[in-house]
Amino acid sequence: MSLIEFSLKRRVTVTMCAAALVVFGIVAYTRLPTNLLPNISYPSLTVETRYLGAAPGEIESLVSRPIEEAVGVVAGVQRLTSVSRPGLSQVTLEFGWGRNMDFAALDVREKLDLVRLPREAEKPVVLRLDPNNDPILRLYLTGGADLYQLRYVADEVLKKDLESTEGVAAIKVNGGYEEEIQVKVDQGKLALLGVGIQEVNQKLFRENVNQAGGSLYEQEARYLVRARNEFKDLDDIMKTVLVTRDGRNVLMSDVAEVTRGHKQREALTRFGGQEAVELAIYKEGDANTVSVAHSVQKRLDKVRKELPAGVAVTTGVDQSRFIQDSIHEVIVNA
Numbered sequence: 001m002s003l004i005e006f007s008l009k010r011r012v013t014v015t016m017c018a019a020a021l022v023v024f025g026i027v028a029y030t031r032l033p034t035n036l037l038p039n040i041s042y043p044s045l046t047v048e049t050r051y052l053g054a055a056p057g058e059i060e061s062l063v064s065r066p067i068e069e070a071v072g073v074v075a076g077v078q079r080l081t082s083v084s085r086p087g088l089s090q091v092t093l094e095f096g097w098g099r100n101m102d103f104a105a106l107d108v109r110e111k112l113d114l115v116r117l118p119r120e121a122e123k124p125v126v127l128r129l130d131p132n133n134d135p136i137l138r139l140y141l142t143g144g145a146d147l148y149q150l151r152y153v154a155d156e157v158l159k160k161d162l163e164s165t166e167g168v169a170a171i172k173v174n175g176g177y178e179e180e181i182q183v184k185v186d187q188g189k190l191a192l193l194g195v196g197i198q199e200v201n202q203k204l205f206r207e208n209v210n211q212a213g214g215s216l217y218e219q220e221a222r223y224l225v226r227a228r229n230e231f232k233d234l235d236d237i238m239k240t241v242l243v244t245r246d247g248r249n250v251l252m253s254d255v256a257e258v259t260r261g262h263k264q265r266e267a268l269t270r271f272g273g274q275e276a277v278e279l280a281i282y283k284e285g286d287a288n289t290v291s292v293a294h295s296v297q298k299r300l301d302k303v304r305k306e307l308p309a310g311v312a313v314t315t316g317v318d319q320s321r322f323i324q325d326s327i328h329e330v331i332v333n334a
Helices: 002-009 011-030 054-070 100-110 148-164 185-191 197-207 235-239 288-305 319-333
Strands: 044-050 076-087 088-095 125-127 137-143 168-174 180-183 209-218 220-230 241-244 248-251 254-261 270-271 274-283 313-318
Touching: 044 054, 054 076, 054 088, 054 100, 088 100, 100 125, 125 168, 137 148, 137 270, 137 288, 148 168, 148 180, 148 274, 148 288, 148 313, 168 319, 180 185, 180 197, 180 235, 185 197, 185 241, 197 241, 235 254, 274 288, 288 313, 288 319, 313 319
Parallel strands: none
Antiparallel strands: 044 088, 044 125, 076 088, 137 274, 137 313, 168 274, 180 254, 209 220, 241 248, 270 274
């Protein structure tokens, strides 16, 4: 029996098969991963560490090399490369195909906890992305009382809430004022005491401690020991004993002014004619751009209700819109 003859005699069967193929096609279409620039997701991780004010040579010797030595022993690492830029270290680990990247990231973070970095360096961040790729979303925070408030809301509210969204690899915040504690030393008073500026720096470093202290074993139990003696406010810094002269304690407040200020800005962000704070959102290498963008927008709708009065969040760039527009054009012109 030929195919044509079978089709004529079994019309109901053929119709049902055709309908099933159409349904399966529609279901497959709705689940098809969509990216603006589809590419192969390589099994790699990037450890990014910021050390503001440091030259590339310092970054390499004080940050990149210690991290390379620590994470180079992680199981499955096939290639290790690093880039040291002014104020930034990027160490990239490439794994073999089939390596579970979630477990690999946990192993890397465990090794990073043992690395001793300069006090001024920020905590290393493990990213499942290529740092040179563009973010899938750019959000802009405007309004509010001042740029201190905008930066605080971006760091402590939006970033912490949105970075837990499935598929989000990292969120980078730019613009606004980052608060910092500034110790302005009177060089004349230090000279009278015979104390150098380096001694002041070392004293502050020793008195403000939060670091691993090893492990304590008790039978089959293992306890992690951590030394914590951090400054809680400005008074703690001002009451720090710098030196002792003639039986009298010389406090930090005797030779320096301790105030709240902001870090030196490296970039200025503007949106809609006014200064703003930008949140650049990067997706994981194997994540669906459209799905991640939609999930972030849903989470953002809930977060907006928690923002201070007058503060607004606007989406400036959304790659998912370009993807959906491109798909629509393909359907229309097909």
